[in-house]
Amino acid sequence: MELRLPELSEKNNETILTLWHVAESERVSTGQDIVEIATDKATFDIPAPCSGTLIKKHKTEGEKVAPNGMIAEIREDGS
Amino acid sequence: MDVRDLGRITYEDALEVQLALVEKRVQGYIPDTLALAEHFPVLTLGRLAEERSIIDRVYFEERRVPVVCSNRGGKATYHSPGQLVLYPVVDLGEKKKDVAFYIDFLERTVARSLRRLGVPAERDGSRRGVWSGGRKIAFIGIALKRWVAFHGVSININNDLEAFSRILPCGESGIKVISVRQVLGHSVDMTRTKEIFTRQFVSDLQSEYSCETRSIEYHAIRGEVKKSGGGNHGVEAAGTFRKE
Numbered sequence: 001m002e003l004r005l006p007e008l009s010e011k012n013n014e015t016i017l018t019l020w021h022v023a024e025s026e027r028v029s030t031g032q033d034i035v036e037i038a039t040d041k042a043t044f045d046i047p048a049p050c051s052g053t054l055i056k057k058h059k060t061e062g063e064k065v066a067p068n069g070m071i072a073e074i075r076e077d078g079s
Numbered sequence: 080m081d082v083r084d085l086g087r088i089t090y091e092d093a094l095e096v097q098l099a100l101v102e103k104r105v106q107g108y109i110p111d112t113l114a115l116a117e118h119f120p121v122l123t124l125g126r127l128a129e130e131r132s133i134i135d136r137v138y139f140e141e142r143r144v145p146v147v148c149s150n151r152g153g154k155a156t157y158h159s160p161g162q163l164v165l166y167p168v169v170d171l172g173e174k175k176k177d178v179a180f181y182i183d184f185l186e187r188t189v190a191r192s193l194r195r196l197g198v199p200a201e202r203d204g205s206r207r208g209v210w211s212g213g214r215k216i217a218f219i220g221i222a223l224k225r226w227v228a229f230h231g232v233s234i235n236i237n238n239d240l241e242a243f244s245r246i247l248p249c250g251e252s253g254i255k256v257i258s259v260r261q262v263l264g265h266s267v268d269m270t271r272t273k274e275i276f277t278r279q280f281v282s283d284l285q286s287e288y289s290c291e292t293r294s295i296e297y298h299a300i301r302g303e304v305k306k307s308g309g310g311n312h313g314v315e316a317a318g319t320f321r322k323e
Contacts, residue, residue: 009177018126033224038126041207042152042178043222 001050003072005037005065008044015039017059017071026054028074035071052076080284081112082277083298087160090121090147097229100168105225113280114166115273118158120242122146125153125220128250135245144242151230153220154250161238161260163272165189165231167280172226174288182207182219185232188283189217192276193234198262208249209234214257218249234276235259237266 005015019036028034028048035046056073059065085093093116103109122139124132124146132155133139139146158164171181186202189209193200193216200211209217209232217234235258243256260266284290 007176009179016127031225036126036150038152039178040127040152041182041219041221043126043150044178045222045224047225 001052001074001076002070003034003046003049003074005067005069005071006044006046007067008039008042015065015067017061017063017065018043019061020057021045022054024054024057028052028054037065046071048074050074050076052079080110080281081296081298082281083112083114084273085114085116087117087119090118090123090145090149090158093118093164093166094149097166097168101224101227101229104168104170104227111170111284112168113277114168115277116164116166117160117162117269118164120144120157120159122155122157122242122246123149123151124155125149125151127152128154132247132250133245134247138242138245149220149230151220151222153218155246156218156220156233156248157242157246158233159238159242161236161258161266161269162233163236163269163276164233165276165280166229167231167284169228169284170226171223171228174290176226178221178223181228182221184283184287185219185221186217187287188280189232189234189276191283192279193217193259195275195279196259196263196267196272198259206251211257211262214255215248216257216259216262236269236272 016038018038022028022034029051030048032048033045034048037044052074054072055075058070058072065071085096100112122144186209190200190202198211200209200216203210207219208215217232219232221228221230235256237260238258240256240258248254248256
């Protein structure tokens with residue numbers, strides 16, 4: 001499953017990936033915070049949409065993330 | 080809605096309280112909550128703070144002012160007694176999932192409260208925060224978990240502003256800051272000030288988010304913050320009254 005930047009409606013602001021809470025190959029559970037992003041005045045923890053394994057990070061800390069941009073891929077349990 | 084006056088508290092202890100409130104708000108165990116605080120002197124660095132944000136590191140070292148890296152948005156700011164900090168723990172997921180609108184809302188409600196104190200205050204279309212006569216009087220930095228917002232706004236009321244000249248507030252050079260005391264020429268009563276900000280916040284939250292808040296539970300916190308944690312979010316409530 002693709003993890004993409006959610007719509008925050010944060011106008012005129014670039015979004016930066018500021019902190020990974022988990023490593024590649026690590027198991028994640030639905031709702032677990034896996035990555036933090038930041039705009040000018042706000043940080044936002046993005047939770048895992050499903051349980052599984054974080055198989056690939058598409059961004060590193062400090063990188064900009066485009067609207068709806070790909071952040072990571074998660075292999076769902078049972079897939 | 081709950082209102083919790085944390086009194087004078089360290090930044091770290093206030094964050095601990097907030098995180099406990101956020102977790103309970105995410106689970107739906109508590110209503111939206113506005114925590115009020117004053118902090119002991121502390122320099123905080125938001126997630127996007129840069130090294131150059133601290134102009135005079137020696138100034139803070141000599142005064143043993145701790146520097147805390149925070150998980151809030153924004154860059155550098157300074158807190159000290161006499162500054163009012165609002166920490167609303169508000170579920171935006173059930174209201175409006177719009178971060179910019181929420182920050183706009185915070186600016187509007189703080190500006191209205193300041194005007195009720197007699198301070199000319201306004202938003203600036205190109206810069207965040209609240210301003211009075213071209214000088215910054217309130218600073219914003221928030222964080223969200225599952226669309227529950229926390230951290231918030233600090234407002235210069237009676238506090239000394241010297242430390243702000245030793246940093247780049249919000250990472251911007253050339254910013255001049257001001258306090259309510261400077262604008263009015265005298266200090267204001269913090270208890271009355273907290274009540275003005277609280278009433279305005281609750282009223283504006285209802286009107287701008289079209290949500291119903293039937294009553295306010297006000298928890299006046301006095302004394303020390305308990306470090307042991309527990310069911311009261313680590314804070315000892317000394318008194319409670321209900322406002323309709």
